[in-house]
Structures are given as C-alpha cells and as structure tokens.
Amino acid sequence: MITFESVTKRYADGTVAVDGLSLEAPTGEITVFVGPSGCGKTTSLRMINRMIDPTEGRILLDGTDVTTIDPPTLRRGIGYVIQQAGLFPHRKIVDNVATVPFLLGWDKRKAKDRAMELLERVGLDPKLAQRYPFQLSGGQQQRVGVARALAADPPVLLMDEPFSAVDPIVRTSLQDELIRLQSELQKTIVFVTHDIDEAIKLGDRVAVLRVGGKLAQLADPRTLLSEPADDFVRDFLGRDRGIRRLQFVATDGLELSDPADTSLDVQDGRPVGWRRDSGELEPAGTFVPGRDSLRSALDAALLSPSGAAVAVDADGKVLGVVSRQALDKALSEVADG
Amino acid sequence: MDDGQPLFRWSWVVSNWDNDSPNSIVNLLQAHIVMSAVPVIVGLLVSLPLGLLCVRWRWLYQPVSGLMNAVYALPSLALFMILLAVTGAEPVTVIIPLTFYAMAVLIPAVVDGLASVPEHVRQSAVAMGFTPLRRLVQVELPIAVPVVLAGMRVVAVSSISLVSVGALIGQGGLGNFFTDAYQRDFYTPAIAGIVLIVLLALVADGALVLLQRLLTPWMRARRSA
Ligand SMILES: Nc1ncnc2c1ncn2[C@@H]1O[C@H](COP(=O)(O)OP(=O)(O)OP(=O)(O)O)[C@@H](O)[C@H]1O
Ligand SMILES: [Mg+2]
Numbered sequence: 001m002i003t004f005e006s007v008t009k010r011y012a013d014g015t016v017a018v019d020g021l022s023l024e025a026p027t028g029e030i031t032v033f034v035g036p037s038g039c040g041k042t043t044s045l046r047m048i049n050r051m052i053d054p055t056e057g058r059i060l061l062d063g064t065d066v067t068t069i070d071p072p073t074l075r076r077g078i079g080y081v082i083q084q085a086g087l088f089p090h091r092k093i094v095d096n097v098a099t100v101p102f103l104l105g106w107d108k109r110k111a112k113d114r115a116m117e118l119l120e121r122v123g124l125d126p127k128l129a130q131r132y133p134f135q136l137s138g139g140q141q142q143r144v145g146v147a148r149a150l151a152a153d154p155p156v157l158l159m160d161e162p163f164s165a166v167d168p169i170v171r172t173s174l175q176d177e178l179i180r181l182q183s184e185l186q187k188t189i190v191f192v193t194h195d196i197d198e199a200i201k202l203g204d205r206v207a208v209l210r211v212g213g214k215l216a217q218l219a220d221p222r223t224l225l226s227e228p229a230d231d232f233v234r235d236f237l238g239r240d241r242g243i244r245r246l247q248f249v250a251t252d253g254l255e256l257s258d259p260a261d262t263s264l265d266v267q268d269g270r271p272v273g274w275r276r277d278s279g280e281l282e283p284a285g286t287f288v289p290g291r292d293s294l295r296s297a298l299d300a301a302l303l304s305p306s307g308a309a310v311a312v313d314a315d316g317k318v319l320g321v322v323s324r325q326a327l328d329k330a331l332s333e334v335a336d337g
Numbered sequence: 338m339d340d341g342q343p344l345f346r347w348s349w350v351v352s353n354w355d356n357d358s359p360n361s362i363v364n365l366l367q368a369h370i371v372m373s374a375v376p377v378i379v380g381l382l383v384s385l386p387l388g389l390l391c392v393r394w395r396w397l398y399q400p401v402s403g404l405m406n407a408v409y410a411l412p413s414l415a416l417f418m419i420l421l422a423v424t425g426a427e428p429v430t431v432i433i434p435l436t437f438y439a440m441a442v443l444i445p446a447v448v449d450g451l452a453s454v455p456e457h458v459r460q461s462a463v464a465m466g467f468t469p470l471r472r473l474v475q476v477e478l479p480i481a482v483p484v485v486l487a488g489m490r491v492v493a494v495s496s497i498s499l500v501s502v503g504a505l506i507g508q509g510g511l512g513n514f515f516t517d518a519y520q521r522d523f524y525t526p527a528i529a530g531i532v533l534i535v536l537l538a539l540v541a542d543g544a545l546v547l548l549q550r551l552l553t554p555w556m557r558a559r560r561s562a
Binding site: 049051072076082085 | 455457458460461462463464465466467468471476479480553554555
C-alpha cells in the first residue's frame with residue numbers, strides 16, 4: 001500500500017504543484033490520478049519513487065517512509081512506465097526489458113529468459129527481441145515499456161500517461177492488455193492520465209486532482225459518476241456522465257423474452273438478424289448478460305429497428321431478447337439510484 | 338627544374354623508402370602518424386572529463402569553450418614558434434598545439450553528445466534505479482558516441498593535415514618533404530608527401546567510420562528501418 005500523508009510539493013520558483021495530498025493506493029489495486037494539465041499528477045507520481053522529494057508530509061510504502069530508502073534501491077523495486085516509453089535506443093529489445101534484472105545483478109541467462117517470457121506476456125512476437133527500439137511501432141514500444149517495468153516483478157507499478165501517445169485503437173488494446181495483466185499479477189498500480197474515460201475504465205479508485213495540486217475527489221469510478229463531489233468534478237466528468245454510469249450496471253437481472261415471439265431470425269441457435277416486414281434482414285446488436293454492462297445492452301438495442309437487444313451466451317448462442325420495456329425498466333432503476 | 342626532368346621519379350621513392358636517414362619515407366610516415374594520433378587520443382582523454390564537468394556545471398561551458406575557441410583561432414605556426422622556445426624542436430612542440438585544437442572540437446562534441454540523450458531516456462534510466470555513474474557509462478555515453486565520433490573524424494583529418502606545418506620547425510612528419518622539395522627545386526618528395534598524407538587521412542577516417550559501425554549498430558538499424 002502507498003500512503004500519502006499531507007504531502008505538499010513547492011518547487012524552487014514557488015509553484016505549489018501538490019498541496020496537502022492525503023490518500024491511499026491500496027495493495028493490488030489500480031489507483032488513477034486524473035485531472036487537467038498542470039494539476040500535479042506527474043509530481044505526485046514521482047514523489048513515490050523519489051525522483052522528486054516532497055517539501056512537506058510523507059509518503060509511505062507499506063508503512064516505510066520512502067525517504068529512508070536509498071533511491072536506486074527503492075526504484076529497482078518500483079516499475080515505471082512513461083508516455084514515450086523511454087526505451088534505450090542503443091540496446092536491443094530483450095536487453096531493454098532485462099534492464100532492472102541486470103541492475104539487480106541477476107545471472108545474464110536468467111535475466112534474458114525472463115525478458116523473453118515478459119515479451120510474450122505483453123503480447124509481443126519474440127522475434128522482436130533482437131530488434132532495436134527504432135524498429136518498433138509506437139504501440140509495440142509501449143508494450144516493451146510495460147514489459148520492462150514488470151521484468152523484476154516489482155510489487156508496485158507507476159505509469160505516467162503510458163498510452164496517451166498512441167492512436168485510439170492501439171490505446172484501447174493496450175488498456176485491455178493492462179486489465180488482463182493486472183487480473184493475473186495484482187500489482188499495486190498508480191496510473192496517471194488526463195483522460196477521464198481511461199481513468200474510469202482502468203481505475204479501481206480514481207483520484208481527481210484540480211490545478212494547484214488539491215484532491216477534489218477520491219472514489220471508485222461508479223461513485224464518481226453517480227455522486228461527483230462538486231462542480232469541478234462534474235465538469236471534468238463531462239456531458240456523458242449519465243451514459244458512462246451504465247458501464248457499471250450489471251445485466252444479469254434483465255428480463256429475457258422468447259425470441260420466437262419476435263421478428264428475430266435464428267439459425268443453429270445464432271442470431272442472423274431482424275426480419276423486416278419487407279423480408280429484408282437488419283443486423284442484430286448483441287450483448288452477453290453478466291459479462292457486458294447495461295451500456296452495451298443499450299447500445300445493442302439502439303442498433304436494432306425494434307429497439308430490442310439480443311442476449312447471447314459467450315459462444316454467441318441466443319439466450320433471449322431484451323425488449324424496449326425491459327430496458328426502460330432497468331434504466332429507470334438506475335436513474336432512481 | 339630541368340625541362341627534361343620528370344615530375345615524379347620512382348627511383349627517389351625506392352632509394353628513400355627505408356634508408357638509414359631519419360628523413361626516410363618510413364621514418365617520416367611513422368613520425369607523422371605519432372604526431373597526429375597522439376593529439377587525437379590525448380585530446381579525447383582530456384575532453385571527456387572536461388565535457389562531463391561542463392555538463393555537470395553548466396556555467397563552466399561558456400568560459401571553457403570560449404578559451405578553446407581563442408586557442409583555435411591562433412595560427413598553428415605562431416603556436417609552434419612560441420612553444421619552440423620552451424620545448425625545443427621536438428615532436429611535442431607540434432603535439433601540444435594540435436591537442437588543444439582537438440580539444441576545441443571534442444569538448445563541444447562531448448557536451449552535444451550528452452545533450453543528444455533524449456530527456457525521457459535519461460528519466461527512465463533514473464526511474465529504473467541506475468546510479469549516476471552507471472547511468473553515465475551504460476546509457477548516456479553510449480548514446481553520445483555518434484556525436485563524439487563525428488567530432489573525432491574532423492579532428493583526425495585536420496591533425497593529419499596540420500602536422501605538416503611543423504616542417505617549418507623541422508618537425509612536420511611527411512611535411513618535411515615539402516620544405517625539402519622547395520629548397521631543392523625537386524618535386525618528387527612533395528608529391529610523395531601529399532599522396533601519403535591524403536592516404537593517411539582516408540585510412541584514419543575509414544577506421545573511425547568502421548569503429549562507429551561497430552560501436553553503434555543501433556544507428557545503422559535506425560538508418561535501414
Ligand atoms: N521542475 C519544476 N519547477 C517548477 N515548476 C514545476 C516543475 N515541474 C513541474 N512544475 C509545475 O508544477 C505543476 C504541476 O506539474 P506536473 O508536471 O506535476 O503536472 P501534471 O499534472 O503532470 O501535468 P500534465 O498533465 O501536463 O503532465 C505545473 O504548474 C508545473 O508547471
Ligand atoms: Mg504529467
């Protein structure tokens with residue numbers, strides 16, 4: 001667990017980057033720092049691994065004040081990923097990934113084996129291992145950055161806008177990859193972003209900071225969306241706050257009706273499409289109850305002329321149809337809180 | 338020059354190749370190599386720490402580079418003459434000024450080379466737990482190599498060329514052939530000297546290019562990518 005105890009950082013020129021920050025980043029969870037540019041996210045993150053020391057207050061790592069630990073030793077136990085990946089241009093990918101194991105004095109063979117294992121773990125072709133960073137795409141470099149941060153299996157991972165320099169499609173796949181990795185590894189992650197969608201997608205807890213380095217709200221994403229603490233947070237969450245909330249509403253309870261009573265065409269148990277009166281087929285939107293959120297179900301319904309969503313199992317077999325009325329009912333329950 | 342005399346006489350080359358004279362081709366070639374290589378090597382060894390100090394204490398860079406540029410502006414012949422009074426007509430009288438010239442190029446090369454390390458690379462090295470010394474040796478200096486080697490190439494070729502000016506105090510390596518040719522109105526030694534100096538410069542430059550390829554495979558990778 002990482003604990004901020006009334007941490008303030010005042011730079012030499014008088015800028016207060018972080019002001020009396022107190023919060024906890026629980027072990028095994030992703031805590032996201034989000035906020036507008038200049039609100040002190042990077043400063044807060046760098047105080048954890050002592051790239052910056054606080055002016056006032058303390059930061060504890062599992063109860064130990066980090067300023068009592070020698071910086072190189074502290075840092076070797078904390079993975080760090082940044083926006084431009086920060087790979088060493090003069091080292092091959094495998095050696096980049098093995099950096100911290102080398103620093104820790106691991107046997108060379110063991111360090112390289114570990115690096116190869118991690119490349120695979122983050123979804124990279126082992127053939128890339130012998131390349132230099134310049135020969136990789138931005139998304140691949142970012143994956144290498146994550147692999148490198150994980151190489152020595154540190155319990156803590158600090159990530160500073162790691163995915164903001166890649167295009168939206170690659171960003172989404174990197175985010176999904178991080179969620180998958182985290183479910184296997186359960187690291188204590190502090191993740192910095194200025195993108196509220198990313199914060200809500202990745203965070204177990206989200207800390208919203210305002211310029212001047214003050215904590216505006218610390219909450220799980222669902223609470224953040226339903227109960228923003230003040231106007232600043234509400235504005236920051238943006239216009240789609242209501243729709244985004246649906247992301248956190250389960251779909252297990254939705255009422256399913258028999259597809260036979262509808263115009264849904266089914267073949268071998270799979271949905272083919274909605275049959276129009278004219279005989280034409282319209283594509284049917286689907287979702288998986290239990291796995292997908294109410295937002296997905298609503299999205300599926302909006303794609304259908306009838307306004308109904310098709311519930312399928314993980315294999316794509318039809319379970320039933322969620323009518324407009326059933327959706328309305330679920331939505332009004334959300335609105336009532 | 339007699340009208341019947343050829344511009345270049347091979348027989349002179351053959352008889353002067355490796356005779357007992359201190360002015361044989363082989364001896365002067367050796368002297369030339371030593372007098373041009375020592376300034377480059379010593380210049381690099383001195384410029385590295387000085388460049389590092391200039392990076393560490395930024396305020397040092399202006400005075401140091403100003404001083405080096407002033408030295409660079411002094412004509413080499415004038416420097417040779419001044420030093421002649423102190424160190425005599427010895428190779429070292431040529432080597433010292435050339436070493437300063439080398440430093441005038443190599444100190445900025447070291448500073449620029451280290452400045453060419455991207456900030457995010459430096460930061461991530463810090464964040465991964467490199468100690469400052471290890472970061473310098475394993476990350477920053479290797480990345481600075483291409484810029485420093487580019488400086489080395491300039492310095493090597495200009496040293497090889499400048500050594501010949503030392504002929505005016507009798508320490509010019511192959512340049513001694515130029516004064517010799519002028520005094521005797523006999524051009525073969527001068528031509529031989531020029532050809533050998535140019536060859537020497539080409540070989541030195543080629544060797545440094547080769548060294549760069551060996552030291553920075555990642556640059557080649559970038560070029561072909
Ligand atoms: N070395 C420094 N000296 C003086 N002021 C600084 C320094 N580093 C950051 N600041 C200031 O501190 C404040 C917080 O900076 P910080 O980099 O932590 O913000 P951030 O939230 O990470 O912003 P961004 O989203 O743009 O990365 C800013 O006003 C910044 O200008
Ligand atoms: Mg930042």
